[in-house]
Amino acid sequence: MTDEKKPPRRPRSDGQRNRENLLTVARTAFTAGEVDIALDEIARRAGVGIGTLYRHFPNRDALIEAVYRIELDRLAEAVPALAAQHPPVEALRAWMRLFVDYIAAKQMIAPALNGLVGGTSALYAHSSTVLQNAIDQLMTTAVASGDMRNDVEPIDLLRALAGVSNYSAGPGWENSAKRLVDILIAGSRTSAS
Amino acid sequence: MTDEKKPPRRPRSDGQRNRENLLTVARTAFTAGEVDIALDEIARRAGVGIGTLYRHFPNRDALIEAVYRIELDRLAEAVPALAAQHPPVEALRAWMRLFVDYIAAKQMIAPALNGLVGGTSALYAHSSTVLQNAIDQLMTTAVASGDMRNDVEPIDLLRALAGVSNYSAGPGWENSAKRLVDILIAGSRTSAS
DNA sequence: TGTTAAGCGGAGGATTCCTCCGCATATACA
DNA sequence: TGTATATGCGGAGGAATCCTCCGCTTAACA
Known part of the structure; x- marks a missing residue:
């Protein structure tokens, strides 16, 4: 009963191709600030x-999640390298800065952020978990080293x-976040x- | 040209009375978690x-702003008392905790929070300014004392x-905020x- | 009590979300 | 290559919500 049956087509x-197109269009629109763009328009x-x-x-959140999923996976993959190159606390700092950079570069929009870190929505479960695992790992190391x-x-x-x-909003928000x-x-x- | 003319009726x-009713109904609904309640339903x-x-x-945000305006004014009014009773840093800490308490007690909803602290919307300008003045004042004092x-x-x-x-979301968010x-x-x- | 401006209220236009299902076609196989 | 069929396409349209508009009602004032 595990995973038998036919080899799927x-x-x-x-x-x-259509899926890719949709993602590209959506990402472009979000990055351009068209946060409230109608789904009909994206189609x-x-x-x-x-x-x-x-x-x-199946709904707006699912599209948003898909748009940012790849980027967030990449963010999580950066952890090992940072952990290898820096002492624990600095690795954590570097990763948090990277998080801010990603938000800035990808114009990550509010619903995505809230879904990711607020996280009751099952749709964001994957990315939310990935992010949490990343920072948990860095934090655990830093705590173990006695610095945190x-x-x-x-x-x-x-x-x-x-x-x-x-x-x-303000032009200085990125510096604000770094601080x-x-x-x-x-x-x-x-x-x- | 300043404020002449007739004594207005x-x-x-x-x-x-209607205005009061609307505010009461809206506040009750928000507090009960009905964040996305339709305006028709409130009416x-x-x-x-x-x-x-x-x-x-004139729109949803205006209603939300009005619902929380009184509470936020009260929050700002707490500053002098706190400043008098505590040393600078502790006054700031106490006020920030009060902020968290208010959010919890009044079930302050996301759009309100974002409007207040994100603040591009002119609608939240009043409350946003009030809040900022409050914390600016406390912070300035703490900086002057050399502690911050x-x-x-x-x-x-x-x-x-x-x-x-x-x-x-989680039941522990309030403790989380306090930490x-x-x-x-x-x-x-x-x-x- | 009469005048009048302030306020009421709901029909309905506009927008957006999402569903449903008949039609088209890429894939697999002979 | 030809055929069968599951997979995917696409848009009409129902439902929900926002917001406007304007004729009617009524509270305030003299």
């Missing part, structure tokens, strides 16, 4: 029917960062800094 | 027509707190703590 090429720009969009992505307190919830740090980035990284790190250290 | 009593529960709702509050660094943007701290509170307050304070102190 290879996915249709037009289906994959139109991608040259597919609205039904096709909804088959691939052990009563800090890593996810709180992410939420705080997402908080500053939400509605990244916050330092504050959060400093505030999480053991007394024997 | 006293506002109609039914108008004020229905308040026993007024939809047109009446829209005359008093002077390169910390007070608004960043608020945003961080709002971030954890956004989508206050974050301590982290932020600790991270903002001068080296000579």
Whole structure:
């Protein structure tokens, strides 16, 4: 009963192509600041029917999640390298800065951030878990090294960062977020800094 | 040309009553978790027509802002007492905790928080300014006393707190927010703590 | 009590989300 | 290559929501 049955047919090429188009159009639109773009409009720009969009992505959140999923996986993959190159606390700092950079570069939009770090929505479960594992790992190492307190919830740090980035209004928000990284790190250290 | 002309007629009593009803219904709904309640439904529960709702509050954000305005003013008014009773850093800490308490007690909803601390929307300008003045004042005092660094943007701290509170999902979010307050304070102190 | 401006209220236009299902075609196999 | 069929396409349209518009009602004032 595990995974028997027929060898499934290879996915249709037009289906994959349409999916790619939709993702590209959506990513472009989000990056351009068109956060509230109608899904019909995305379908139109991608040259597919609205039904096709909804088959691939059953609702708006699913599309958003898919747009950012690849980027977030990449963010998580950066952990080992950082851990190897820096002492624990600096690795954590570097990764948090990377998180801010990604938000800035990809114009990650508020619903995505909230889904990722607020996380009741099952849709964001994958990316949310990936992110949490990443920072948990870095934090655990830093705690073990004795540099960080052990009563800090890593996810709180992410939420705080997402908080500053939400509605990244003023031109200085990125610097603001970088400063916050330092504050959060400093505030999480053991007394024997 | 300043404010001459006729003595304006006293506002109609039914108008004020309707406005109050709408605010009460909206606040009750928000507190009960009905964040996405339709405006038509709010008007229905308040026993007024939809047109009446829209005359008093031209859009959803305006209604939300009005619901929380009074509470936020009260939050700002707490500053002098706190400043008188505590040393600078502790006054700041106490106020930040109060901020978290308010968010929890009033079930302050995400759009309100984002409007308040993200603040491009002109609608939230009043409350946003009130909040910023409050924390600016506390922070300035703490910096002057030599306990806090002077390169910390007070608004960043608020945003961080709002971030954890956004989508206050898990049952522990309030403790989480309280812990974050301590982290932020600790991270903002001068080296000579 | 009469005048009048302030306020009421709901029909309905506009927008967006999402579903449904008949039609088209890429894939697999002979 | 030809055929069978599952997979995918696409858009009409129902439902929900936002917001506007304007004729009717009524509270305030003299």
